[in-house]
Amino acid sequence: MSLGHVAIIGFGAIARDLIDILAAQECAPDHLTLLVRPGREAEIQAALGTEASVTSSLDTVLAMRPDVVVECAGHRAVAAFGAAVLASGADLIVASVGALAEADLAAGLETAAQSSGAQCVVPAGAIGGIDALGAARLSGLISVDYIGTKPPGAWAGTPAEDVTDLAALTTPCTFFEGSAREAAQRYPKNANVAATLALAGLGMDRTRVRLVADPGTTENTHAFSVTSQALEFSMQLVGKPSLRNPKTSRSTVYSIARAVVNRRTAIVI
Structure with a gap:
């Protein structure tokens, strides 16, 4: 079973590793879309070739109706895009968990998720237990x-x-x-x-x-x-x-990948 359409916010260390990990899975994404900073689209598209679609417009990403959006771009990205992603009905996996220390931001994400039925997923990251x-x-x-x-x-x-x-x-x-x-x-x-x-x-x-x-x-x-x-x-x-x-920590990206893969796994641990 495919992971469907996966969108990733950012193209830093975690995002680049995540792309490689997901591509290596038997249930690799049908399509991959990257949301990046304006001015970097051509550079990143050239690096990825036809492996992914690259845009700096959140509206473009959401219009493609991704199955899940993975934030890998820092606290500011969570603040700028998180609520809109959840309000659109797409699930959001948050790598920059510390952004939720801002009480108003966390409340906004919760409200957006409740209104649409989407989930804001916090993977374990570098920690266990x-x-x-x-x-x-x-x-x-x-x-x-x-x-x-x-x-x-x-x-x-x-x-x-x-x-x-x-x-x-x-x-x-x-x-x-x-x-x-x-x-x-x-x-x-x-x-x-x-x-x-x-x-x-x-x-x-x-x-x-x-x-x-x-x-x-x-x-x-x-x-x-x-x-x-x-x-x-x-x-x-x-x-x-x-x-x-x-x-x-290198393990962080594997935890995020697990959260993506588990969305399409029949038996989830």
């Missing part, structure tokens, strides 16, 4: 604590540079402690895992987050612990950084 966390939430959560550790270079260009000299670090440095909402808003390219845990668990303001720059690692480590009325558990995942973007 979301099923156990979601189940524990129903029993009553007491605490959810997350620690995100990446090499110093992954935090370059972020507010971490304002509080520590990343290049001079010789030992791990915790440069942020606060809520998931604060983490997602201050580190939009690095804290999507914190936002995902918050949405599945205690919410943006009660999920506690620590962000660490560690010169002794080349990998992205996500660790969290949960205490609830039904169970207690902790989990640590060590993700390889994306070859195209070290701020992103």
